[in-house]
Amino acid sequence: MANPILSVENLVVEYGDPKRSFRVLHEVSLDVGVGECVGVVGESGSGKSTLGKAILGLAPVRHGRIFFEGEDITHARGAARRRLASSIQVVFQDPYGSLDPMMNVGDILSEPLEAAGQSRRMARSAVAEMIERVRLPASAIDRYPSEFSGGQRQRLAIARALVRRPKLIVCDEPVSALDLTTQAAVIDLFIELQRDIGVSYLFVSHDLGVVRRICHRVAVMQRGEIVEFGEGEQVTRAPAHPYSARLLLASPVANPQAQARRRAAWLALREADRVLPAGQ
Amino acid sequence: MSSLSVMSDLAPSAPRRRSILSRFLSAPAGVVSLSVVIAVIAIAVFAPWLAPHDPNFVDLASAKVPPSAEHWLGGDATGRDMLSRLIWGARTTLLGALVTIITALIIGAPAGIAAGYFGGFFDRLSSWVSDALQAVPGMIILLVVAAGTRSNFVLIMATVGAFLAPGYFRIARSTTLAIRNEPFIDAARVAGLTHPRIILRHILPGIGAPIIIQTALATGIAMGIQAGLQFLGIGAASVPAWGAMMNEGFRHMLSTPLLLLWPSAVLGITIAALAVAGSTLADVVRIRTDAPSARSSGQVTNAAPADVVTGSFAYAPEAAAVRVDNLRVRYAAGDGAVEVVHGISFDIAPGEVLGIVGESGSGKSQTVFSILDLLPTGGSSSVDGMWIGGQAVHTMSPRERAGMLGTEIGYIPQEPMSNLDPSYTIGFQLTQPLRTVHKKSRAEADAIARAVLNRVGIVDIDRVMKSYPHQISGGMAQRVLIAGAIAGRPSVLVADEPTTALDVTVQAEVLELLRELQAELGMALVLVTHNFGVVADICDRVIVMRDGAIVEASAVETVFAAPEQNYTRELIAASLDDTKGRRELDAVHAAQTAATA
Numbered sequence: 001m002a003n004p005i006l007s008v009e010n011l012v013v014e015y016g017d018p019k020r021s022f023r024v025l026h027e028v029s030l031d032v033g034v035g036e037c038v039g040v041v042g043e044s045g046s047g048k049s050t051l052g053k054a055i056l057g058l059a060p061v062r063h064g065r066i067f068f069e070g071e072d073i074t075h076a077r078g079a080a081r082r083r084l085a086s087s088i089q090v091v092f093q094d095p096y097g098s099l100d101p102m103m104n105v106g107d108i109l110s111e112p113l114e115a116a117g118q119s120r121r122m123a124r125s126a127v128a129e130m131i132e133r134v135r136l137p138a139s140a141i142d143r144y145p146s147e148f149s150g151g152q153r154q155r156l157a158i159a160r161a162l163v164r165r166p167k168l169i170v171c172d173e174p175v176s177a178l179d180l181t182t183q184a185a186v187i188d189l190f191i192e193l194q195r196d197i198g199v200s201y202l203f204v205s206h207d208l209g210v211v212r213r214i215c216h217r218v219a220v221m222q223r224g225e226i227v228e229f230g231e232g233e234q235v236t237r238a239p240a241h242p243y244s245a246r247l248l249l250a251s252p253v254a255n256p257q258a259q260a261r262r263r264a265a266w267l268a269l270r271e272a273d274r275v276l277p278a279g280q
Numbered sequence: 281m282s283s284l285s286v287m288s289d290l291a292p293s294a295p296r297r298r299s300i301l302s303r304f305l306s307a308p309a310g311v312v313s314l315s316v317v318i319a320v321i322a323i324a325v326f327a328p329w330l331a332p333h334d335p336n337f338v339d340l341a342s343a344k345v346p347p348s349a350e351h352w353l354g355g356d357a358t359g360r361d362m363l364s365r366l367i368w369g370a371r372t373t374l375l376g377a378l379v380t381i382i383t384a385l386i387i388g389a390p391a392g393i394a395a396g397y398f399g400g401f402f403d404r405l406s407s408w409v410s411d412a413l414q415a416v417p418g419m420i421i422l423l424v425v426a427a428g429t430r431s432n433f434v435l436i437m438a439t440v441g442a443f444l445a446p447g448y449f450r451i452a453r454s455t456t457l458a459i460r461n462e463p464f465i466d467a468a469r470v471a472g473l474t475h476p477r478i479i480l481r482h483i484l485p486g487i488g489a490p491i492i493i494q495t496a497l498a499t500g501i502a503m504g505i506q507a508g509l510q511f512l513g514i515g516a517a518s519v520p521a522w523g524a525m526m527n528e529g530f531r532h533m534l535s536t537p538l539l540l541l542w543p544s545a546v547l548g549i550t551i552a553a554l555a556v557a558g559s560t561l562a563d564v565v566r567i568r569t570d571a572p573s574a575r576s577s578g579q580v581t582n583a584a585p586a587d588v589v590t591g592s593f594a595y596a597p598e599a600a601a602v603r604v605d606n607l608r609v610r611y612a613a614g615d616g617a618v619e620v621v622h623g624i625s626f627d628i629a630p631g632e633v634l635g636i637v638g639e640s641g642s643g644k645s646q647t648v649f650s651i652l653d654l655l656p657t658g659g660s661s662s663v664d665g666m667w668i669g670g671q672a673v674h675t676m677s678p679r680e681r682a683g684m685l686g687t688e689i690g691y692i693p694q695e696p697m698s699n700l701d702p703s704y705t706i707g708f709q710l711t712q713p714l715r716t717v718h719k720k721s722r723a724e725a726d727a728i729a730r731a732v733l734n735r736v737g738i739v740d741i742d743r744v745m746k747s748y749p750h751q752i753s754g755g756m757a758q759r760v761l762i763a764g765a766i767a768g769r770p771s772v773l774v775a776d777e778p779t780t781a782l783d784v785t786v787q788a789e790v791l792e793l794l795r796e797l798q799a800e801l802g803m804a805l806v807l808v809t810h811n812f813g814v815v816a817d818i819c820d821r822v823i824v825m826r827d828g829a830i831v832e833a834s835a836v837e838t839v840f841a842a843p844e845q846n847y848t849r850e851l852i853a854a855s856l857d858d859t860k861g862r863r864e865l866d867a868v869h870a871a872q873t874a875a876t877a
Contacts, residue, residue: 037862043783056470085472102485111481112471150640160467165296179639180810180854191862195869201845206784209856211693216862249583250788254855256836266788 004031004067005200006055006168013047013054013065024050024226027064032168037194037201039215041208041247047224048204054169055202056090057081068168086116089161093173095153099145105131105156106141111166123163133188151182160190162197162200171203175210187214208251214238220244225247245269299412300489303564310560316553324370333361335368335520344536355544356525357532362542364521369543372521373503373550376437380502381495383441384448389491391445392452396459397479407453410446418443422505426514433515440505444498451494452487459486463721489565496558497767500551507547522547577613589623591823591830598670600627600773601804602651606664607644609828621661622828628821630771633798633805635819635836637812637851642796643828644808648774651806652691653681671772686717690765692775696757696782700749707745711766718768732763736793755786759793766797773798776808791817812855 013025025047032038042048050051053059055066057076066248068088092098099108105196110123110131118126124141131140134155145153154174161169171190175183191214194201205211212232219229220241228241239245249266253259304310323330332352342355353362393411418440425439426432442469459465459482468478504521509515510523513531522543529540589606596605609621621643628634638644650661651668666674669688675682685691693699701709707729714725733741736759749757758778767771775794779787795818799806809815815822815836822839824832824847832845843849860868 034422041792043785056466056792058469082472082474085470088470090467092463092467094463094844098467100462100468100482103481107462111468111473115471115477157467160471164471179850180812181639184854184856187856191865195866208784209859212861213856213859214862216866225542231863233863236861246785250785251857252788252791252811252817253857254812254816254840254852255858256816256840258858259813263788263792263817267792 004032005034005036005069006064006165006202007067008051008055009065009067011051011054011066012062013050013059014062015060021062023062023273024059024216024224025054028221028224028226030219030229031065032200032202034167035194035198035200036217037190037203037215038106039203039211039218040221041205041206041211041218042221043206043247046221048206048221050224051221052090052172052202052204056088056170057084079189082115084224085112086164086240089166089169091157091161091169091171091174095150095157095175095177096145098157099153101145101159104142108145108156109141109160109163110222112160116164126163130163133162134159149182150178151186154178154186155189158186158193162193162199165197166199168200168202168246172205173203173205176205176207183210190214208236208248220247300561300564303873307560307564309556310564311369313553313557313560316549317432317557320550320553321374323367324374327367327371331361331364331367333364335360336518337361343870344532344539346538354538356539357528357536360520362539365525366522366542366546368520369522369525370546372433373506373521373523373547376433376506377502378436379437379497380441380444380506381499383438384444384498385491385495387442388445388448389487392449393456393479393483393487395449396453396456396691397475397483403453406449410449413443415444416443422509423514426509431514433519436509436514437502437506441500444501447494447498448491451490455487456483456488459483493558493562493565496554496561496802500554500558503547503551503554510829561624580692588829591625593625593627593834594821594833595627595629597667599629600667601630601632601669602806603627604647604651605665605666607647607650607661607666608663609643609650609659609661611660612658620828621650624825624828624830626823626830626833628772628804628806630804631798631802633807633818634818635812635815635822636701636806636808636825637815637822638825639810639851641827642825644825645776646806646828647825648776648806652685652689652774653678654685654691683717686713686768686770688770688772690768690773692758692761692765692773692778694777694780696754696761697749699761700757702749704748705745706747706749706752706760710760710767714766714767728767729763732767733760735766735797736760736763737789738763755782755789758782758786758790762790762797766801766803769801770803772804772806774806774808777810778807779814780810787814794818812840812852814855815856824851 001146005273008028008030011025011028012023014021014023015023028051030038040048040051053062061074064074065072068084073084106124106127109127110120113123113126114120128138133140136152136155145156148156157174171245175186178186189209193199201214203211215232217230218232218235219226220235220239220243222243223226228235228239228244230240232233235244237250238246246269249262249269253262284572305314337360339355340360341359342852343357343359344353345351345355347354351361351363353366356362356365391406395406421438422436426436429435464477465482468482507523507526510521513527515521515524525543526540527545529543532542559772593603604627605625606623607621607625608619608623610617610619624647636644636647646655646659649655649659651666655661663674665672671688673684700706710729710733711722711725714720714728715722720728730741733744738744738756738759742757744752744760777786778794779790782790791814794805797803807814807819819836822834822836823830824839824845826847832839832843832848836842839848840852843852
């Protein structure tokens, strides 16, 4: 990548005291280009969400560095971190917990703008435009989060992430709590917005199908390490690392014949693992 | 696939939740207790105008007189008007309580918010101070303060406040901690909000209610302590106060019991009203913070005509492992009931795997809960007929039906962890039903439990039997639940999204296990899922549900190769297991834009 917008180098994240620390990320390196979507897939405990949190300044980085547009933001705190808010945003997994239930949509969406010093009137018009962009009716602005479905809430969370026109959005499992058809529609919205605005995504997910659809490049994480990082097409269809292959073969495919073949391959791989437990 | 968009308009102005205040006032206990509290406050504020006499005017002729037109509540031991003294006493009592509450609030709440929000060293230090403060013998300190300040009333009550501060500290800290962990706080931080702004806009609104509840209770405590101190003779003698009046009444208790009764009754009623107001408010707030359950959001009100039944039967009644005829499920909602399953019929053969697929709100989980007779509170089901293992369960009593669970029907839930009791070992939870339901001896139950654990692929059986649920992984927990479900050798196994909470590699293992067990034991398996990959993997036949009705029921090959309904096709297309890659999509998009340009 010639000029990555984000680059992560040998990142180590540890929780707990220095004496009894628990290492969640081991020397993770990855980069995201301008207008690119990079996926991070893995199972629970793989550290994929922690990677997103570290970039947002929400996880304790022990070693390694994070560059955003060439600037070292690894330990940006306070005012420096708040300045980054105009460039780096987030969409979380939980469409129910990520919107303050006590505030209406207009207040939720204009909050980032008012925090940046914009007038209320300016903020309101930007919010109205963004609500239209994520294809919600204009009347949404006076309503409360509890009046929206999961998919609609996730659109609101996307609108909130976009109001400050960021260059990078960290998406932490943004569609995994949604129904299938809603999930597909929200992914298409992500793609459409990326084409229109040129924003970059770091897209964290446990679902290989989801990352295949939306991500240009994909990293596979296992126990805090990136075991494979390459073109989305290749990683999700013909993975090189044994763990990525296990992940792919374990995901059932919505086609009985294809699934029968995949299951046979999975069983064969499982059998091989039993004979040669070194595959772990 | 965006054709099936989520852009159905917003629900037509859902009935807005009433404010906390209006719900508080609609509870009888709320109205009564709040009226009493307001009355006491009003009496205290308007004491100079309300009191018929000077509370300190001594008229020895009225000493200990019984209630009369002149002295409504009689006179005290030195002939002062009881009613006037009670009215002025309310002022003293409330003023003292106010000093206490303000002190406690100022010390406790900000420290609690800061400790909960920032954590770290300040949290440890302030929690230690708070704990230490609670260990100090308060009454002794109060007596020391009283002696050292010549019974300075304000200082004494402020000291009481310092001792009540840990209550505020703890409640502010725990509430802040809970809100602090909500994703919207992280979102606010990422949005660039400063800490004071986050506390002001997101934390404080959530803390208000618990603080008010705490205040109602603390005010009562402050009044009680105050009266206690005055009863001991601590506090200014010149101002009328309830505690001091009780002290005087106590000395004349045998000759004139009314002297003790009046101040005691007033104090008791006030404290009781505060306590009731606090607990009523707590109830009201708790209802509000209940998260909207997936179930309630699934309550679609577009009730189908009552006589329409969807679905059909594939087998003769006597050949079916389960047969459900015209099942309807209703939930009590506000005024009336909402029907969430609108008359469906289906059956399943012994040894068959039936998938029930649909999106949230389709009624698929309600359907299996009805088969199990395990509908949540507020739900009720009706059928024209239901047969399980050839037995007509619609004619059975609830007790007989409960008896079928674990013997005729096994159940595997969605959340393995929340379906194991954290306070008992796995071994106990597996053997207990065998002993109570199947009347096995301890040794027999133990042997069966070990055999099924072995069968579900658990290697270290001794350790797992002795483990508590939190000591095993989610995949292991699901294996344990499967072991429990098959231990009674049921003819039908019902699984509600059994792999949704699991990682994909664990899901593959669990599905493989279910397939093996189903084949080995010849059970019928009803599998509820939203995942067409799971359906393709394991099911023989599929029922597709939408909005409480069956839209399609076919063999699995037919559903995937040639679905009858457009909806089924869209659902399958929305599964991204075999989607185009992003570069491919981008290329298509670029070609399209080039063509239109």
